[in-house]
Amino acid sequence: MTGRRFTGFIGPVLVAGVLAACTPGPGTDPAGPTPAETPAGAVTTITTDLAAPWSVAFHGQTPLVSERDSGRILELDTAGTPREAGVIAGVAASGEGGLLGIAVRDGSLYAYYTAGSENRIERFRLTGEPGSLGLGARETLLAGIPAARFHNGGRIAFGPDGMLYATVGDAGDRGSAQDRNAPTGKILRMTPDGRAPGDNPFPGSRVYSYGHRNPQGLAWSPDGILYASEFGQDTWDELNVIEPGGNYGWPEVEGIAGRAGFIDPVQQWRPDDASPSGMTVRNGTIYLANLRGERLRKIPLDNSATSTEQLVGEYGRLRDVTVTPDGSLWVLTNNTDGRGNPAPGDDRILRLDIDN
Numbered sequence: 106m107t108g109r110r111f112t113g114f115i116g117p118v119l120v121a122g123v124l125a126a127c128t129p130g131p132g133t134d135p136a137g138p139t140p141a142e143t144p145a146g147a148v149t150t151i152t153t154d155l156a157a158p159w160s161v162a163f164h165g166q167t168p169l170v171s172e173r174d175s176g177r178i179l180e181l182d183t184a185g186t187p188r189e190a191g192v193i194a195g196v197a198a199s200g201e202g203g204l205l206g207i208a209v210r211d212g213s214l215y216a217y218y219t220a221g222s223e224n225r226i227e228r229f230r231l232t233g234e235p236g237s238l239g240l241g242a243r244e245t246l247l248a249g250i251p252a253a254r255f256h257n258g259g260r261i262a263f264g265p266d267g268m269l270y271a272t273v274g275d276a277g278d279r280g281s282a283q284d285r286n287a288p289t290g291k292i293l294r295m296t297p298d299g300r301a302p303g304d305n306p307f308p309g310s311r312v313y314s315y316g317h318r319n320p321q322g323l324a325w326s327p328d329g330i331l332y333a334s335e336f337g338q339d340t341w342d343e344l345n346v347i348e349p350g351g352n353y354g355w356p357e358v359e360g361i362a363g364r365a366g367f368i369d370p371v372q373q374w375r376p377d378d379a380s381p382s383g384m385t386v387r388n389g390t391i392y393l394a395n396l397r398g399e400r401l402r403k404i405p406l407d408n409s410a411t412s413t414e415q416l417v418g419e420y421g422r423l424r425d426v427t428v429t430p431d432g433s434l435w436v437l438t439n440n441t442d443g444r445g446n447p448a449p450g451d452d453r454i455l456r457l458d459i460d461n
Contacts, residue, residue, distance in 0.1 A: 146458030148416070151435065152185035153450035157442045159259070160206045160383065161427050161435055161454065162214075167235040168429075169214065170454070173203035173442065178214065180238045185454070191229070191240030195220045200254025206261040208269070210297060214240065217261045217271060224250035224257055226271060226299065246299030247311070250288045251276045256319040256336075260383065265329050268302060269295050272333065274319035279356040282316050290317045290355060292333060292347060306350030316353040316367065320345075322384035324391060326406050334381035334393055335370075342379040343370035344393070344404065371409045374398070383425030383437070387459065392434060394423035396444070401426060401436060401457075420455065421445050433458055 157173040169190065170179040176196030179187040193216055196204045202219030209215070214229045225248045230241035246269075256274030264270055275282045275290035282290025285307055294313035296302055301311045314333075322334030331347040341360025345353055345368065354367035361369045374381075380397035391404040393412075400417040416423070416436070424439035434457040440447040 149456040151454040151456050152181055152187060153453045155452040158424065158437050158439065158452050159204065160425055161437055162207045162209045163430055164209045164231055164238065166430050167238065169207060169209065171204045171207045171216065173205065174198040176204045178207070178240065182236060190238045193218055197221050202252055202254065202257050205257065205259025208261045208263055210263050215261055215269065217259045219252045219257060222252055223248060224252045226261065247295065251278065253277045258320055260321050260323050262323045264331065265325055269297055270313065270323055272320035272323060275355070282318065282355045285310065285312055285315055291315050292317060292320060313349060314347050314351045314353060316355050318355040321382045322393060324384045324386045326386055332384065332391060334384050336380060337376060339376065341373040342376050342381055344372040344381070344409070345370045372404065372412065383427070385426050385428050387428050387434065392426045394426045394436060396422040396424065396439060399423065421448065
């Protein structure tokens with residue numbers, strides 16, 4: 106990995122990042138990067154030595170982190186020191202499966218995880234106070250989602266409508282992505298207690314959109330538009346604008362195809378430069394964490410066919426990015442997941458102080 110710089114962790118570490126730009130064209134390779142620029146703000150290490158972390162969510166001001174393989178939920182204090190808030194029993198880590206996305210709503214932790222041959226979404230009441238948080242009784246909201254070593258999806262998030270959204274990969278069953286009766290290869294939308302809302306596009310179904318291969322990121326613009334990131338196969342990774350009931354083409358098409366009946370992505374990248382996972386929106390910009398591409402991509406909402414890049418090769422694989430309660434960005438690295446090259450102190454959470 107080019108340009109990664111680490112000096113060990115002795116309190117917060119300030120480092121420089123790299124910012125480059127690219128604009129993909131339909132059906133063509135993205136343009137080469139522009140000269141590097143200075144990032145908008147400093148990068149600080151919040152915490153280190155996480156083991157295959159996957160998702161960050163906030164309970165009030167308190168950050169919670171999921172670890173894929175251990176099944177642990179970690180609580181961070183104000184100094185970034187982690188403590189174990191609980192272990193989700195039944196997590197069976199295998200390949201890309203394990204404890205994946207988490208979300209917090211009304212004092213409860215929601216978790217998407219792999220349990221043997223199925224993925225589940227469960228809810229846990231958070232007990233105690235910050236510094237001594239724990240997991241209370243569990244409630245299963247949705248079970249029986251087919252699982253596999255690969256393509257489990259796993260991101261969950263609450264939308265501005267108060268509904269819970271979940272990305273579900275095709276679990277290796279490509280054709281299921283086009284089957285609206287199957288949960289795989291979909292983005293699901295459900296009430297906080299797991300039911301299908303009455304205003305979903307297909308009556309009685311949690312399916313919100315279909316034709317997905319392995320979506321792993323969800324974020325909303327201020328006006329309520331849903332964006333999702335998706336792993337392609339060998340040709341194109343995607344950024345999609347999600348429409349209720351929309352068909353995004355997998356496995357019939359990958360990337361911008363221009364075929365009737367399928368919704369094209371608004372932007373696409375070669376997998377070597379992308380493998381997009383978690384994402385967030387801040388001040389008119391989508392921030393998108395990339396694994397194989399080892400970069401943070403910035404996409405302006407007013408020109409979503411373009412992007413710039415930050416932290417290119419600096420910290421290895423990036424799994425998640427989120428806006429904190431104080432308005433900064435936290436980026437979660439993912440070099441201990443079996444596919445990266447961990448540096449001393451990996452994995453870590455980075456804070457980006459963004460000026461705009």
